[in-house]
Amino acid sequence: xxxxxxxxxxxxxxxxxxxxxxxxxxxxxxxxxxxxxxxxxxxxxxxxxxxxxxxxxxxxxxxxxxxxxxxxxxxxxxxxxxxxxxxxxxxxxxxxxxxxxxxxxxxxxxxxxxxxxxxxxxxxxxxxxxxxxxxxxxxxxxxxxxxxxxxxxxxxxxxxxxxxxxxxxxxxxxxxxxxxxxxxxxxxxxxxxxxxxxxxxxxxxxxxxxxxxxxxxxxxxxxxxxxxxxxxxxxxxxxxxxxxxxxxxxxxxxxxxxxxxxxxxxxxxxxxxxxxxxxxxxxxxxxxxxxxxxxxxxxxxxxxxxxxxxxxxxxxxxxxx
Numbered sequence: 001x002x003x004x005x006x007x008x009x010x011x012x013x014x015x016x017x018x019x020x021x022x023x024x025x026x027x028x029x030x031x032x033x034x035x036x037x038x039x040x041x042x043x044x045x046x047x048x049x050x051x052x053x054x055x056x057x058x059x060x061x062x063x064x065x066x067x068x069x070x071x072x073x074x075x076x077x078x079x080x081x082x083x084x085x086x087x088x089x090x091x092x093x094x095x096x097x098x099x100x101x102x103x104x105x106x107x108x109x110x111x112x113x114x115x116x117x118x119x120x121x122x123x124x125x126x127x128x129x130x131x132x133x134x135x136x137x138x139x140x141x142x143x144x145x146x147x148x149x150x151x152x153x154x155x156x157x158x159x160x161x162x163x164x165x166x167x168x169x170x171x172x173x174x175x176x177x178x179x180x181x182x183x184x185x186x187x188x189x190x191x192x193x194x195x196x197x198x199x200x201x202x203x204x205x206x207x208x209x210x211x212x213x214x215x216x217x218x219x220x221x222x223x224x225x226x227x228x229x230x231x232x233x234x235x236x237x238x239x240x241x242x243x244x245x246x247x248x249x250x251x252x253x254x255x256x257x258x259x260x261x262x263x264x265x266x267x268x269x270x271x272x273x274x275x276x277x278x279x280x281x282x283x284x285x286x287x288x289x290x291x292x293x294x295x296x297x298x299x300x301x302x303x304x305x306x307x308x309x310x311x312x313x314x315x316x317x318x319x320x321x
Contacts, residue, residue, distance in 0.1 A: 001032040004176060004207050005054070005093075010068035012049050012058060021278045023049040025231040026067075028305070031176065036199070036208045038222035038239070040215060040254070042275060046231045047211045048098065051178045055089055072176070090168075091121040095178040100165035104153040110137075110164050111149030114171070121172055136167040139197060141190050159186045166194060170201055177201065180211045195221060215258050219243060227251045230275055230286035233305055237312035247314040249291045285317070293318060 012024040024046045031037050039047050052058055054070050056077065070077040072093065077085065097103045105113060114133030118124055124132075130149070137145035140163040153161050162182070169177055179198065183191040199221065202208050210221055218225050218239060225242050227235040227250065235248040246252045253271040273290030276282055282289065288298040295317075303315040 001035065003030045004033045004072070005031045006069070006071040007050075007054070008069040008071070010050065010053060010070065011066045012046075012053055012063065013066050014063050016062065016279075019279050022231050022281060023063075023278060024053065025281075027228075027231075027233055029226055029233060029236065031207050031209055032224075033207060034202060034204050035223045036202055036210060036221055038218040038225040039209060039211045039228060040213060040218050040225060041228035042213060042271075044275060044278075045228045047228055048180050050228070051095065051180050051209065051211055054178065055093060055095060056085060057095075087121075090117060090174070091172050092174055093176045093178065094169040094172065094174040096166050096169045096180060096182040098181040098184060100158075100161040101153065103165055103168075104161060106152065106154055108152070109149070110151050110153065110156070114149070114164075114168060117168060118171065132171060133167070136171045137164065140164075140167045140170075141193050142167075159190065162186060163190070163194070166197075170197070173201075173206065175205060176207050176209065178209045178211070181213075182210075215243075215254055227254070230281060231278060232286060232315065234287065234315045235313065236305065237309075241309065241312045245312070247308060247312060247319060248287075248316050249293050249318075250287050253290075285315075 007030070008028050010024055010027045014021040014023060027050060039050070041047055049058065053065055054077065058065060065078060068078065072088070077088070111130060111133055115126055115129040118129035118132060119126065134145045134149055137148055142148050142160055142163050148156065148160070153164070156164070166182060177198065183194050186194065198208055212218065222239050224237065225239050226233050227248060229250045235242060235251045242251060243255065246255055257269045257271060271290065276286055276289065282299065284300050284302055285294070285298045288294040291298065297317050303317050305313045305315045306319065307313050308319050
């Protein structure tokens with residue numbers, strides 16, 4: 001399967017008053033055409049920063065993409081001019097943000113924002129753009145879409161704002177959709193509806209990068225999965241391989257912490273220990289202080305992501321031959 005996007009050796013740092021913070025450290029992966037790729041990990045591991053870097057949305061000057069390439073359609077997105085990048089944003093690569101109020105203007109009605117986006121990227125009349133925008137509000141489960149087109153974002157509930165954001169991301173039929181915790185504010189019925197819609201949107205021409213901390217969503221939705229911990233990708237593989245034969249101790253701990261109707265217990269299994277500070281990561285493996293299988297080498301050397309089977313990679317010395 002052909003790659004749609006390739007991330008190579010991406011490193012992102014933030015300068016703060018307390019010191020430099022490493023959010024993403026030498027991360028590499030690809031997204032294939034027509035696939036749904038999951039990116040999973042605890043809060044603060046670098047998932048959202050990785051996604052925002054792909055469209056150069058890192059807040060500056062504090063945030064700096066220090067190293068790497070992001071190749072899309074044979075172009076490095078990190079080296080494009082502002083005008084050229086803006087043509088790609090929304091039309092070819094769209095993003096569903098975790099908090100919609102960061103992406104929606106509070107000063108303009110929902111309909112105006114949908115219409116402007118369509119007119120910016122399509123040769124289309126305002127009347128036709130209005131009709132398409134209203135149709136998409138209905139598709140994402142917003143009741144009385146005609147009325148909501150005239151509403152301001154602050155007049156909508158958090159769940160409705162999120163659905164407006166999802167409609168904006170999908171209506172241009174982009175080649176790549178980046179969804180960062182896209183259903184956090186929605187009830188389970190609407191979540192299922194949104195995930196079904198996203199699944200319908202993917203295929204030969206459209207890929208989806210789904211960012212979540214929910215392993216259940218990864219199992220239901222994704223073809224492949226990346227497991228991220230403390231700024232690094234620690235495991236990569238098909239969903240079937242990773243769930244049936246998790247290789248990294250962190251992946252095993254995440255899967256073990258999932259609720260199950262077959263587990264007769266009142267408590268969920270926690271991943272013991274604390275995530276290290278991004279200002280002071282360990283010299284070796286970032287997970288070594290929480291790992292029950294660590295040994296001396298783990299404290300002094302950092303493992304690289306290496307292939308252990310046809311469809312699975314892991315960054316762990318337990319598999320070093």
